[in-house]
Amino acid sequence: MSSEAPTIANKDEKATEVATGPTDEEKAESYKNLGNEHMKKKEYTKAIECYTEALKYNPHNAVYYANRSLAHLRQESFGYALSDGIAAVKEDPMYLKGYYRRAAAHMSLGKFKQALSDFEYVAKVRPNDENAKVKFTECKKIVKRQAFERAIAVDKPDKTLSEMFSDLEFIAIEDDYNGPKLEDGKVTLTFMKELMQHYKAQKKLHKKFAYKILCDIDTYLRKQPSLVDITVPAEAKFTICGDIHGQFYDLMNIFEINGLPSETNPYLFNGDFVDRGSFSVECIFTLFGFKLLYPNHFFMSRGNHESINMNQMYGFTGEVTAKYTSTMADMFTQVFNWLPLCHCINNKILIMHGGLFSTDNVTLDDLRKIERNRQPPEEGLMCELLWSDPQEAIGRGPSKRGVGIQFGPDVTKRFCEKNNLEYVVRSHEVKDAGYEVTHNGQCITVFSAPNYCDTMGNNGAFINIKGNDLKPNFTSFEAVSHPDVKPMAYASSIMSLLG
Template sequence: MPSSDAEAATALKLQGNKAFQQHDWPTAVDFYTKAIEKYDKDPSFFSNRAQCHIKLEAYGYAVADATKAIELDPAYVKAYWRRALANTAILNSREALKDFKAVVKREPNNRDAKLKLAECEKLVRRIEFEKAIEVSDPPSAFEDLDIDSIVVDDSYDGVRLGNEMTQEFIDDMIQRFKNGKKIHRKYAFQIIKAVRDITYAEPTMVEVGVEKGTKLTVCGDTHGQFFDLLEIFRLNGFPSDTHAYLFNGDFVDRGSWSTEIAFLLYAYKWLRPNKFFLNRGNHETDDMNRAYGFEGECKAKYNERTFKLFSESFSALPLATLIGNKYFVLHGGLFSDDNTSLDDIRKLNRHTQRQPGQQGLMMEMLWTDPQPTPGRGPSKRGVGMQFGPDVTKRFCEKNGLEAIIRSHEVRMEGYEVEHDGRCITVFSAPKYCDTTENKGAYINIGPELKLEFHKFDAVPHPDIKPMVCFASPRL
């Protein structure tokens, strides 16, 4: 390889580093990719691109790039570290454990690595223990829950909640959350139980129209960014009898106000069950909640039972919403089998399986992603798969759809229209994890069923760091 190619590649790497420092992960990936095309013998090119993939949650790609860096230089510590982080993210704890051990062996004084190694060892032991005691049909978390017997003492300074949700309670709850306060444990349990009962009775695919004089707003991931959720309502209007909302999964994890978002969305669902809709996301699952903060947040702010109740309520959520017979809305994306139809979704009994598992329709609905090339490919995340524009076209034509609307991925402009207009991604967590310089977005749909895209910026919030965001070592 001529030295000029290596020099040109290094210059591209430096441009990638600059984009990374500006938190523009997609541009950084492009520069590192061009550097690799020029010269593919430098492990830092692959390791740096792996770090970008981690930021973009493309953990499968990150594992592949870190592995290539290690093949080029078996002593390259950053590559072991990044592969460990990526495997941790997709819950491959045993593989991550090997790499954390490799880092500590090479850098015995690395405190961060020793801490991560200890955490990973603890997690692996916990997984093995839970597997050993696992029962096939665990009892309901709501069993023996006597909400009526819980007393709200006189010192509670918030609005009281009776047997029905009220706008007054919601307004007070929003203000409490803004001030760093909690709602009473009794009210927390009431809200979760009410919404669990409502959503359990809904079909796996909810079918809604948009009546004259009303509109429906579709929002993507909010990930515990409570103050940005309030910004959506400030800009676009709060839920009302004439303004319906659909939140397309991933309400919780990562951000530090996941319980606040969950309680607010649930309260609106209880208040207006036919005008407020919730689809399940891949982060409304036990494994993800343990790894990305929601379980810990529930225990810290309320108690362990609160998490168990939320967990069971998450498994009751619908998996998709069909809007006006034109837009199929689900968190992840399409399927490994072209024969899958909307009728298959209608018939899917989500109540027989609380967690999505590693295969099947539920897993695909929560985890898959679009790709620009035709056909299907391995997942960049390391979970699920990817589907091309031809897959989307066939699904839409077969089912009489105009487009699918999904979330699940950061988009720098808050949304993206792909696959010849048939695949739309909307993401509603701007400045994701306080590190990505992305906008948020939401989609308004009126009676004519036309899509109206709106972008918005992140707003200031109290200085509490996201509960789980990967540290980014210097490139």
């Protein structure tokens, strides 16, 4: 009997250890606290992982859903953020931060009426809460403004900007203006070199020339198809860049590393030229200038940020209005509607900003037939070209952004086989190296805004190919310094609601 006693005692000790170990609730809180520390360091992916672990131990805690919703918002995964905001409200209808998170996700998706409903509820429950009152008032202004814009919108003849603003040619140039000037109303290489130096010195292009460039680019883009075919000769180099997002000084660094655009050094910029970065005006006029100078050797695809909702939310509209006028902001809206949606190089590489489609039967001819002169719809081919993202899993899934879809390697393979393509190139997502190759080499992401929003610490990248083999060669680069103007400097009135 005595020989069995230690065994019994050991069992009791182990039982005591189990009984006094951390509970599931305590484990959940520990993960939540760790997630909060990652949020402070802006390590959003790690924060999401921690909140997800917390929810495994306590799946009905509204705080964990709300915290994870905020982390998803910071990563622009608005669909996931909305799901977590909805879950937070469901788990605890009295937890007001859940309503804030749901409202922020709705606003990020351009659904201001739904956001207003949440802000209104919080303001009623807490009538003395100044923060709630401000958010409700600001959101209400946006909804009213949108209603007013819809009310005054009438069908107009499809006039070009040149026809609508024919009197702009009579704008006087002040005697003290010493910046670049168009030559006989045309963009020249000399003008472009002077413009870039002018912008580096933080000076502004005269409005007369800015308006003229917009009018000319509008006239040109109207004649382009929705899918532009590009031929790259056998030994010629061709460069593909991703998102620039208003980071003008990093754009200049690309040209420093890879050479200025020319007929022997062609470029394609794959959408999201503006927003977030506070030098978007400088970026877009530089890109439009090169497009006018080298129309057959410089290409631009529309991104999801070349749209009214995104521009109003993320700064471009505010920047254009501050540096020029609200009229010019409206002119940009018309021009962006005419940007091509995708490009195809040598019939073998399809390049679009977002990604692929919710069905398998899409052909290049279908893309050529898209009527693009409009704001991006919430579904369909145009939406998916601008918004979709790849995923590791096979098949398709709901978009983390709440718009478009996520598509797997099997989807990419079938699309390439059906259209006799080697691979697709897209942008739309921050990558640590500035690029990523997935889907067995058939889906390449390129992102050209290093240290995105001055916070992400990522490299930017661009792709060089040659016409004879179309093999992608990647160049990564770090961010360069820029004047002390913070990202989102022109977007505070709306973005302040998303905290």
